[in-house]
Amino acid sequence: MSGRIHLMALGILAVFPAAALAASSPHSGHDHKGMVPSKQPMVSQAVSGQVSTGLPFKNPSIITSQNGRLDVRLTASKEVVNISGKLVGARVYAAASKDRSYPYSFMPPVLSVAPGDNLQVTVLNKLGEPTNLHTHGFFISPIGNQDNIFVDLDSGKTFNYNYDVPSDMNPGSYWYHPHYHPLVEEQVFGGLSGLIYMRGLESLLPPPFRGIEQKFLGLKDFQVTKANTIPSNNINSDAPTVRTINGQVQPVIKMRPGETQLWHIGNIGADIFYSLALTGLSFTVIAEDANPLDRPLPTQSLYMPPAKRFDVLVQAGTEGAYPLITQAISTGPAGDSYPETLMATIVVGGSRETPLGIPTYFNPFDNLKNARVDATRHFDLSENTNTNEFYINERQFNENFVNATPKTHTVEEWVIRNYAQELHPIHVHVNDMQVMSVNGVPQDARSYVDTYSIPYATQDNSGHLLPGEVVVRTRFREFIGPYVLHCHILAHEDNGMMTVINVTTPGSE
Ligand SMILES: [Cu+2]
Structure with a gap:
């Protein structure tokens, strides 16, 4: 359960045309370790705008390592950003690589790295409260300036994470987010999360699959207060929420008949579950939590608690429009209930491709079934x-x-x-x-x-x-x-x- 007051009962729910957005309560809940919370950015109703649906799907920006190296600067701050057409006060990253800078965004860039790379992430904290960074799923040292979640990065300071990515790190989808206890929920819910892609899945697939279209789908939901700010106190995970893909509400994904695409999907929100279902197209899992499967798994749905990632082959059939939904879920008698919601529409049209044969064997793993338990x-x-x-x-x-x-x-x-x-x-x-x-x-x-x-x-x-x-x-x-x-x-x-x-x-x- 959320442990929070049910806000709908208080009658302060604001309703928008595209979806119902929940308001936050005025009460203060978290222990901010004695810090005075800094001011939240507010957006007046007149200029906030409304959520747009049905826009063409967009991949996030992707920052790719070169010559075994990726240097990125992430700045975390409270800023007003545009989420699917609506201006919202959020907690977000801006990013910069050697060549380019990327503005504050609810969906920050994907960091694309390869096994054996050196990944350097310099985090500048402008949040007005402590934060840090976790590389979720990485098989890497948890100490020093690698995946050390005990780092205390005070506001106004920078920290240089220096990750030596092992050459045997599994390919697939990982993600990054703050891990500063006890402010993790409000920082991730505010928008501080993005995907990491470890390259190499393609080379495990038969040659015809190399070069197929790839898409990144970062699942994140948001709610706003009357000031159009994502709440940081008394977040109610059971309240109506707006589900997004890369910050887009119900985008349109185009595919050609027979086309095969590789989708990297991550639930990178704070609290809620998804059960993605796609009928009318074939959906085959090749990796779970960045662990390539020993044999691909055809499925009708993907059950995704917070933090779950799947890499899937999606194959389009005949022309038409196919809804990608998240099914209704209950997390138990003391938990939350989430209604069925449309996530995206897949529109299949154009010239036909010959469907690729989905492999039946993929990647062996170190099965511990017969291992000696110490x-x-x-x-x-x-x-x-x-x-x-x-x-x-x-x-x-x-x-x-x-x-x-x-x-x-x-x-x-x-x-x-x-x-x-x-x-x-x-x-x-x-x-x-x-x-x-x-x-x-x-x-x-x-x-x-x-x-x-x-x-x-x-x-x-x-x-x-x-x-x-x-x-x-x-x-x-x-x-x-x-x-x-x-x-x-x-x-x-x-x-x-x-x-x-x-x-x-x-x-x-
Ligand atoms: Cu729990």
């Missing part, structure tokens, strides 16, 4: 719906409390149990996990994942609480140091559902 650990998820507190092993997040110390070159099995009556999509940094079973049912994994939704608890006939249970295995490879496991509903993370994992070398403690 240690077993338990992570119990729970929540107090009255106080809006969230727990792992009955504790709220404390960066000084280390929950688990796996050793490098070992395999561990983790039993994650959910005692709450809502889904908690668990994300773990650095080392991805293989899902072994869900509620006791063995799973035939096709790859690893870095985010997985843990089923909510149910009650048996005698009223006894049965937790949802997912068992995962992880091989801990070279990287040592502390990182986190947390719920990726960012309201839950900010309110405690996060814990420290510290990987150490064998023999150390």
